[in-house]
Amino acid sequence: MTNATLRRSQLVVPGNDVEVLDHAAASPADEVILDLEDSVRSSEKTEARERIVDALIENDWDDKLVSCRINGLNTRWWYDDVVTLGTNAGEHIDSFVLPKTDSADMVTGLDFLLTQVEVNAGLPSGSIGVEAQIESALGMSNVIEVAHAEERLDSLIFGPGDYSASIGVGGLTTGHSNLYPGHYWHYALSRLVHAAKGAGLQAIDGLYADFEDEEGFQEACNRAKMLGCDGKWVIHPKQVEHANTVFAPTEEQARLATQITEAYEEARREGQQTATFEGEIIDDATFRMAKNIMERAERAGVL
Structure with missing residues (x-):
């Protein structure tokens, strides 16, 4: 693994909630991801951008990584997400999370725009990384090419919700299932891990939706760690400590x-x-x- 930065826990918070954004800055999570995609309604995306810019500037993020999940490249919002955030608060952003990454070309497209934004904002070239979220059968089929797409890539992230819909799984839970006799995401995570480590990237497991099920979450962390994952998405503060503990050696x-x-x-x-x-x-x-x-x-x- 060439990237030495800890990503044991990636706390994902909605970009349209000022109070939650402020609290996230004080979280013990290794990384906070300020979300503009699924957790923000279409009518609130423009306002959420401005709230994220304010939160990035006004809060102290020095003890953790801070990233922003932009909208997918198949939407009308992603361009303004990158330009607005990169131009106004790029010096506070460690990476952009690219959702629904289906091909290496999508990473290259984001890289091209980011390069122009960095130049115009006076930022060092390549200073903002990219974390590619794999959320579809097509993305998983192309994951090796995605992992080698651009030098600014930091990690690959598994997105179990959209991936479930993409492959037509039989359950309605996100991130886990008791209906399958074994590790539900063994193949998907293993494939993602091999692609990531072959390119010198970190591999991050996706969310576990039932944040009240601490035992189930810890088991999911243990399984992901055994497959080679470096960390896991968390959607509630109570999950952070478990992830930080499991993904660090005793x-x-x-x-x-x-x-x-x-x-x-x-x-x-x-x-x-x-x-x-x-x-x-x-x-x-x-x-x-x-x-x-x-x-x-x-x-x-x-x-």
Whole structure:
């Protein structure tokens, strides 16, 4: 994973609610996503843009990433979303989330406009990243090409709601289901993770709609982590702590990873062909896994 920024929790908040926007700035979430798409009605999108600009300027976001989910490229709002936010508050924006990303061309189109906005606003080229949200069968089919589309891409995000509608699933829940005997989104998440990691991007699991079901949410986080996800969308503050905990190594994992790394490096310094730890051989793959855990633990404050 080349992008070292923590995205264990991505708190999504509606862009038309001033009070919620202000509270989001104080959230312990690693990233806050100010939404202009699904959570904002058509009649309120223009006003919501201005509210987001004000919130970006007036609040302190220094301890977290802040992103804005624009409207899809098949709508009449996305152009003004990018120009208005990038021009007036671009220095406060870490990335734009591109919903319903179906092809690499869509990422390239957003990249082209963003480049012009950055130039006109006096921002460094490429300073605003892009996070591509995969929400359809077509997008999932093209996810590898999407992952390699542009250098400003930071992550791929799974969107289970629209994806469910796209493939015609049998349930009406978003982000989970008790009707399927196994991990409901195993294939989709695994495919997205492989595409993301092959391009050096982070992979983020989508929302879990039942925010009162803390046990179910934690189980969803655990499953996503085991598949290689780096974090998860959260739609309620009570989900943030669970996501931050699950997607960070435990102190014991960090300790073991440190010991394995030290044993491997010491063996190499001494010219030994084989490194061992507690009677087990440490191969190159184990060493790389241990280094990844150490890096995540350091970023999460565990080490």
